[in-house]
Amino acid sequence: MATNDTVIRTEGLTKQFGETIAISDIDLTITENEIFGLLGPNGAGKSTVVDILLDHLQPSIGTATVLGHDSRIESPTLHERIGILGDDYTHHSGMSGIEHIEFAIASKDADESPDAILDRVGIDPEVAARPAGEYSSALAQRLALGMALVGDPDLLILDEPFSELEPTGVEEAHDIVREELDHGTTVVLTTHRLDQAEALCDRIGLMKDGRVLMVVTPATLRDTIRTNPNLAWWRDHSV
Numbered sequence: 001m002a003t004n005d006t007v008i009r010t011e012g013l014t015k016q017f018g019e020t021i022a023i024s025d026i027d028l029t030i031t032e033n034e035i036f037g038l039l040g041p042n043g044a045g046k047s048t049v050v051d052i053l054l055d056h057l058q059p060s061i062g063t064a065t066v067l068g069h070d071s072r073i074e075s076p077t078l079h080e081r082i083g084i085l086g087d088d089y090t091h092h093s094g095m096s097g098i099e100h101i102e103f104a105i106a107s108k109d110a111d112e113s114p115d116a117i118l119d120r121v122g123i124d125p126e127v128a129a130r131p132a133g134e135y136s137s138a139l140a141q142r143l144a145l146g147m148a149l150v151g152d153p154d155l156l157i158l159d160e161p162f163s164e165l166e167p168t169g170v171e172e173a174h175d176i177v178r179e180e181l182d183h184g185t186t187v188v189l190t191t192h193r194l195d196q197a198e199a200l201c202d203r204i205g206l207m208k209d210g211r212v213l214m215v216v217t218p219a220t221l222r223d224t225i226r227t228n229p230n231l232a233w234w235r236d237h238s239v
């Protein structure tokens with residue numbers, strides 16, 4: 001049974017695209033105030049899980065409940081409680097960085113200072129005034145993280161959020177995610193980087209071929225991978 005502090009619950013979650021089974025029979029319970037990672041190789045099904053949680057996709061079978069709402073039933077206010085950094089984020093090339101943050105603030109009916117958000121993600125005012133079309137991929141990902149932080153979300157969903165960042169940027173982004181957790185935000189993130197999941201997450205779901213093979217803690221992650229014959233992929237791809 002789900003408890004009061006359950007933020008996300010999936011039961012038998014399955015998604016098929018034609019002949020391809022993208023995810024199969026996924027049961028997950030993610031609770032308040034944790035950073036939960038979905039760790040797996042390309043094609044494991046991480047983004048499909050995220051897209052169902054965000055109601056961007058409908059499951060073929062099974063259910064997902066997010067902040068108490070069935071993901072299949074549209075909720076007009078749920079988006080205001082969730083911060084999203086998708087793996088396919090795009091910016092409007094003619095709009096400046098600060099205009100993107102102002103747009104996110106307006107769309108969430110939030111009351112925040114764009115400058116404070118930009119400062120948190122390390123974009124200085126001069127850069128924020130430039131069109132996002134001129135941004136490097138790392139800067140664009142910082143801006144996307146900033147947009148996700150708008151509105152002090154109860155839930156942050158981050159799909160490969162650090163893929164474009166340089167090592168110091170990754171460290172800074174980890175700090176931001178931990179600060180969000182300290183403010184009571186639950187975080188779900190996907191990554192294919194074992195070291196990043198280990199450094200940041202409280203619990204980690206190991207995904208491969210559309211299944212969550214097991215859920216481990218960072219403390220047990222490497223030992224589990226070393227000793228479990230079903231987890232050979234991670235042994236060969238440990239960073």
Ligand SMILES: Nc1ncnc2c1ncn2[C@@H]1O[C@H](COP(=O)(O)OP(=O)(O)OP(=O)(O)O)[C@@H](O)[C@H]1O
Binds near residue numbers: 017021044047192
């Ligand atoms: N719209 C779609 N149509 C057909 N197949 C899809 C679609 N979306 C995903 N898939 C397939 O479903 C499987 C899971 O893909 P998914 O993108 O969820 O994996 P992932 O773990 O997020 O990988 P990546 O890190 O590469 O995004 C893959 O085999 C993928 O090709």
